[in-house]
Amino acid sequence: MLTISQRGQQMPPSPIRKLVPFAEAAKKRGTKVYHLNIGQPDIETPPQILDAVRNSDFKVLEYSHSAGNESYRKKLVKYYAKVGINVTAEEIIITTGGSEAILFGFMACMDAGDEVIIPEPFYANYNGFAVEAGVIVKPITSSIETGFALPPIEDFEKAITPKTKAIIICNPNNPTGYLYSKEEMEVLKQIILKHNLFLFSDEAYREFCYEGTHTSAMHLTGAEDRIVLMDTISKRYSACGGRIGALITKNTDLLNAVMKFAQARLSPPSFAQILGEAAVDLPDNYFDTTKAEYKKRRDTIVKRLNNIPGVFCPNPGGAFYAIAKLPVDDADIFCQWLLESFNYNDQTVMLAPASGFYGTPWLGKQEVRLAYVLNTTAIEAAMDCLEQALAIYPGKSL
Amino acid sequence: MLTISQRGQQMPPSPIRKLVPFAEAAKKRGTKVYHLNIGQPDIETPPQILDAVRNSDFKVLEYSHSAGNESYRKKLVKYYAKVGINVTAEEIIITTGGSEAILFGFMACMDAGDEVIIPEPFYANYNGFAVEAGVIVKPITSSIETGFALPPIEDFEKAITPKTKAIIICNPNNPTGYLYSKEEMEVLKQIILKHNLFLFSDEAYREFCYEGTHTSAMHLTGAEDRIVLMDTISKRYSACGGRIGALITKNTDLLNAVMKFAQARLSPPSFAQILGEAAVDLPDNYFDTTKAEYKKRRDTIVKRLNNIPGVFCPNPGGAFYAIAKLPVDDADIFCQWLLESFNYNDQTVMLAPASGFYGTPWLGKQEVRLAYVLNTTAIEAAMDCLEQALAIYPGKSL
Numbered sequence: 001m002l003t004i005s006q007r008g009q010q011m012p013p014s015p016i017r018k019l020v021p022f023a024e025a026a027k028k029r030g031t032k033v034y035h036l037n038i039g040q041p042d043i044e045t046p047p048q049i050l051d052a053v054r055n056s057d058f059k060v061l062e063y064s065h066s067a068g069n070e071s072y073r074k075k076l077v078k079y080y081a082k083v084g085i086n087v088t089a090e091e092i093i094i095t096t097g098g099s100e101a102i103l104f105g106f107m108a109c110m111d112a113g114d115e116v117i118i119p120e121p122f123y124a125n126y127n128g129f130a131v132e133a134g135v136i137v138k139p140i141t142s143s144i145e146t147g148f149a150l151p152p153i154e155d156f157e158k159a160i161t162p163k164t165k166a167i168i169i170c171n172p173n174n175p176t177g178y179l180y181s182k183e184e185m186e187v188l189k190q191i192i193l194k195h196n197l198f199l200f201s202d203e204a205y206r207e208f209c210y211e212g213t214h215t216s217a218m219h220l221t222g223a224e225d226r227i228v229l230m231d232t233i234s235k236r237y238s239a240c241g242g243r244i245g246a247l248i249t250k251n252t253d254l255l256n257a258v259m260k261f262a263q264a265r266l267s268p269p270s271f272a273q274i275l276g277e278a279a280v281d282l283p284d285n286y287f288d289t290t291k292a293e294y295k296k297r298r299d300t301i302v303k304r305l306n307n308i309p310g311v312f313c314p315n316p317g318g319a320f321y322a323i324a325k326l327p328v329d330d331a332d333i334f335c336q337w338l339l340e341s342f343n344y345n346d347q348t349v350m351l352a353p354a355s356g357f358y359g360t361p362w363l364g365k366q367e368v369r370l371a372y373v374l375n376t377t378a379i380e381a382a383m384d385c386l387e388q389a390l391a392i393y394p395g396k397s398l
Numbered sequence: 399m400l401t402i403s404q405r406g407q408q409m410p411p412s413p414i415r416k417l418v419p420f421a422e423a424a425k426k427r428g429t430k431v432y433h434l435n436i437g438q439p440d441i442e443t444p445p446q447i448l449d450a451v452r453n454s455d456f457k458v459l460e461y462s463h464s465a466g467n468e469s470y471r472k473k474l475v476k477y478y479a480k481v482g483i484n485v486t487a488e489e490i491i492i493t494t495g496g497s498e499a500i501l502f503g504f505m506a507c508m509d510a511g512d513e514v515i516i517p518e519p520f521y522a523n524y525n526g527f528a529v530e531a532g533v534i535v536k537p538i539t540s541s542i543e544t545g546f547a548l549p550p551i552e553d554f555e556k557a558i559t560p561k562t563k564a565i566i567i568c569n570p571n572n573p574t575g576y577l578y579s580k581e582e583m584e585v586l587k588q589i590i591l592k593h594n595l596f597l598f599s600d601e602a603y604r605e606f607c608y609e610g611t612h613t614s615a616m617h618l619t620g621a622e623d624r625i626v627l628m629d630t631i632s633k634r635y636s637a638c639g640g641r642i643g644a645l646i647t648k649n650t651d652l653l654n655a656v657m658k659f660a661q662a663r664l665s666p667p668s669f670a671q672i673l674g675e676a677a678v679d680l681p682d683n684y685f686d687t688t689k690a691e692y693k694k695r696r697d698t699i700v701k702r703l704n705n706i707p708g709v710f711c712p713n714p715g716g717a718f719y720a721i722a723k724l725p726v727d728d729a730d731i732f733c734q735w736l737l738e739s740f741n742y743n744d745q746t747v748m749l750a751p752a753s754g755f756y757g758t759p760w761l762g763k764q765e766v767r768l769a770y771v772l773n774t775t776a777i778e779a780a781m782d783c784l785e786q787a788l789a790i791y792p793g794k795s796l
Contacts, residue, residue, distance in 0.1 A: 002594050002624060005563075008506040008655030017464075017661060045459045053669060054452045061443045061639040061673070066412075096494050096641065099663040107530060108406035112510055128662030132505060134532065165403075196400050226400060241459040241668030243494065243641075257406030263415060264526030265497040270639030271451060271669035275459070 011131050015124045015356020016369075022339035023350050031343045034374060034382035037335075037350040039174065039320065041373040043238040043290060052278030053271050064270050066262040068094020068246075072273050075280040076246065082284075083206060085218040085229075087248055093258050094268045094276075098204055098232030098245035102126065105228045105247055106133040108257040109198050115163040116200075119151055121323065121357035121364060123174050123202065138164070139359030144325055144367065147314035148176035150184040156191050166198035166228075167191065172205045172214070175357045175369040176323050177298075177316020182215045189220040199223070202230045205319035207287045210295045212317060218248070225251040233272075235320075237279045238290075242272030294320050297372040297379055304383035305370075308390055322370050323354055329395045331355065331368050342389050349382040349389075409529050413522045413754020414767075420737035421748050429741045432772060432780035435748040437572065437718065439771040441636040441688060450676030451669050462668050464660040466492020466644075470671050473678040474644065480682075481604060483616040483627075485646055491656050492666045492674075496602055496630030496643035500524065503626045503645055504531040506655040507596050513561040514598075517549055519721065519755035519762060521572045521600065536562070537757030542723055542765065545712035546574035548582040554589050564596035564626075565589065570603045570612070573755045573767040574721050575696075575714020580613045587618040597621070600628045603717035605685045608693045610715060616646070623649040631670075633718075635677045636688075640670030692718050695770040695777055702781035703768075706788055720768050721752055727793045729753065729766050740787050747780040747787075 016038050023033050067073065073089040080087050095101040102125070110116065112134030118126060120139035130137045140155045142148040156167070167188065172179040180188075192199045201217030217227045232245035247258055262268075298315075302322060305313040310327030328334040332353040342348055354367035372379060390396070414436050421431050465471065471487035478485050493499040500523070508514065510532030516524060518537035528535045538553045540546040554565070565586065570577040578586075590597045599615030615625045630643035645656055660666075696713075700720060703711040708725030726732040730751040740746055752765035770777060788794070 002596070002649075004506055004649075004651050004655045005509045005512070007509055008652070008658070011506075011655060011658040011662070013658050014464075014661040040461055042458065044457045050456075050459065054454070056452070058448075059442045060440065061448065061637045061670075063438055063638045066415075096667070097664060103663075108402055108409075111403045111405055112532060114403070125662045125664075128658070132659070132662070134510060198400070239459045240461045241665065243665070243667040251400075251402075253402050254406070257402045257409060260406070260409040260411050260526070261530070263412040264409070264523045264530070265501075266495060266523075267639065267641070269494070269641040269667040269670060272459075272667060 007131060012124070012127045016352045019335055019339060019350065022336055026339045026348060030346060032347040033339070034347065034349045034378055034385065036370045036372070036374065036382055037352040039235065039371045039373060040240060041235065041238045041320070042375065043293065045238045046279070046282055046286065049237060049239070049275045049278040049282070053274050056274050061270055064267040064273060066267050067259060068092070068268050069273050069277070072277040075277050079280045083216070085216055087218070091248055091250055091255065093247045093255065093262055094273065095245040095247055096268045097243040098202065098230055098234065099125065101230040101232070101245045101247040102202070103129045103132060104258045104261045105200050105230060106130065106135055107261060108254055109228065110135045110165045113163060114165045115161060116166045116168055117156060117159050117164060118168045118359065120359050121175050121354055122168070122359070123170055124356050126168060127359070136163070137359050141360060141363065142176070142178070144312065144314060144323060148173065148178040148323070150180060150187065153187055153191060160195050164195065164197060166200055168200040168202065170202040170204070172209055172316070172318025174205065174319055175321045175354065177319045177321045179209050179212055179317030180215065181212065185215040185217065185220060189223050192226050193223055198226050198228055200228045200230060204232045204235050207236055208291055208294050208320060209318040210291070210298060214318070228254065233276050233279060239272065239275060239279070242275055243269055244272040244276045294372065297376055298322070300376045300379050301370060301372045301383065304380070308387050310390070320372050322372065323367050324370060325366050326368060327390065327396050328366060328393060330365055333395060334393060335368065337393065337395070338389055344385045344388040347381060347385055349385045405529060410522070410525045414750045417733055417737060417748065420734055424737045424746060428744060430745045431737070432745065432747045432776055432783065434768045434770070434772065434780055435750040437633065437769045437771060438638060439633065439636045439718070440773065441691065443636045444677070444680055444684065447635060447637070447673045447676040447680065451672050454672050459668055462665040462671060464665055465657060466490070466666050467671050467675070470675040473675050477678045481614070483614055485616070489646055489648055489653065491645045491653065491660055492671065493643040493645055494666045495641040496600065496628055496632065497523065499628040499630070499643045499645040500600070501527045501530060502656045502659045503598050503628060504528065504533055505659060506652055507626065508533045508563045511561060512563045513559060514564045514566055515554060515557050515562060516566045516757065518757050519573050519752055520566070520757070521568055522754050524566060525757070535757050539758060539761065540574070540576070542710065542712060542721060546571065546576040546721070548578055548585065551585055551589060558593050562593065562595060564598055566598040566600065568600040568602070570607055570716025572603065572717055573719050573752065575717045575719045577607050577610055577715030578613065579610065583613040583615065583618060587621045590624050591621055596624050596626055598626045598628060602630045602633050605634055606689055606692050606718060607716040608689070608696060612716070626652065631674050631677060637670070637673060640673055641667055642670040642674045692770065695774055696720070698774045698777050699768060699770045699781065702778070706785050708788070718770050720770065721765050722768060723765050725788065725794050726764060726791060728763055731793060732791060733766060735791065735793070736787055742783045742786040745779060745783055747783045
């Protein structure tokens, strides 16, 4: 019998897309579905950066440099300087989305059988890239009661084995919205120095911090050769379809290795590199406007959630996600029920069950992730649906 | 000590880019370098498909479907029908370049330690993707004396072990230009049926066949569930920087597995999907013009090469590459010498030593790959340089 690989069988399906057939069926029945399940913002891509692509003038759509266009990398040095990150163009490798930065980082730092520690709940696709690289994810649990703060140092140390090669954080966090404090980042630095680990820092949502300030892993002095920054323009400029990210490190051996992975796939996409380069020239107040809009949405959704009886949602400090605990027995079943069996004035809401973001199988059963990527009017309507749904849902735990 | 992974160390550097520093130094000295080392065509990207991107009208650069836009996949069904390949939109997964199709195919069909057989010389990046997937490449040798025809069936059978999962071919071939005959394709079908293997078929150069007709692996009836087509628009439309390819198979289990890899990286690039979709509407004579141009270049370069004393170059049936045997002891050293120590009227030529395309370490030492991606005037000038260089080169084997 001809079969696919074990790896292909083990590869996890996307937890945020598994309910899509039910949403499609609901739409076919005429029900409006508010999509709070996926981090696809409705914020317009800045027209001037789309225009940079539209006005581009070349005759041949050539391969770029495998590390990305030098002109783009030089521009990015200025962007990073503005956010207090001191890097050179040679320390930046442009990747096909943040996704490829994660894959290259995993592959270049870890071998099959090596372990990576990730505070859970975590971005579900880390699981997929771990399967691709043959790496084992060791989750340590952060809790909704503490707002998903960094787990205590003891939990990290209990999880560390001779196979442990790295810790990943996403800051501010997808899916929890938690913003790690300077003190928590210093704790991570102590752990990676003591135990000789890499720290992968996914900072896709750097600009979207509503409480406190962002501490980049690149700010951790004395650990420079252990830091791998995984970045993307997808959320920053509402440019998810461009597929442009970056892997940044000051570790020369690692840069050389990542470059070989970059060469094997030839180059990152050319069109969106033009867009990314133009984005560095956006006026400094661009993020003020976007951030203010997301903060308004966060305030709206968190207030509405906590006003629903039995619902608890900690106030996320950044990104555009919130995790809420619902008074239901099984959020997977509830989310499907919302699409299959419920509507309120011909409307319903699509949420992502949080179980898919946990590595520990029994966790997150009562939790959902909400992406506040819609405007406040839509969020209010979606919360009306959720409130009505919870009032009549039969599978309630309260 | 914090170290990178074994995989990162084993990852091969690009053999076609390793001489780049010497080319840059030559240019700094004022020497014009004719680049026959890399498959970046000078043919203009059709302006109407660039315009499709430039005239695109959307507000948000969104993620596409993980399998690629449905509208694009439906259009591709028409493209494939034109070349006699019968597929549905559901059997096509759009990838980030042909590169990602290769990686997804390897990962979904093979586990670490599994083996893949490839006739050598072969596209060097197969090595890189094999290292990423932990797969072992078993080369079987095709020879310049036979024009790089498919090795005999006995050579395949000698190489097959219980770990063998697949055979890869590139047709027409990079780096040899060889076009596999219908009979050779039937031999491959018999082997994969008898030994229960996948056949990965890289058909990037399908349209560029100068002798005989192209037999796609998708034409092999009775082996449908074993065929994995790896495709790309890069060379077809001179759109290398778009990074759009496709993995196509009728094996449902494999499609489902590949879809999970596709979901993990979210989506292929949006801009170039617009370009790819527009390309399907190019007039039918588009390829006639392009093919005639490449054929003229092939005829020019092959004639010039065989007119140089001691040089032998079989006439390639397709693609835009030729491999030539030179009267030198070590083509790696000769190619570096061309850039470092030679010029003819302040001009020189950059070639790719063929050793990097062989899996067997001692093979190809006297051979080079030439990509005829420049116009005939440039090719003539490049051949003048090569002829002069060989006349005076001290490291000659004749």
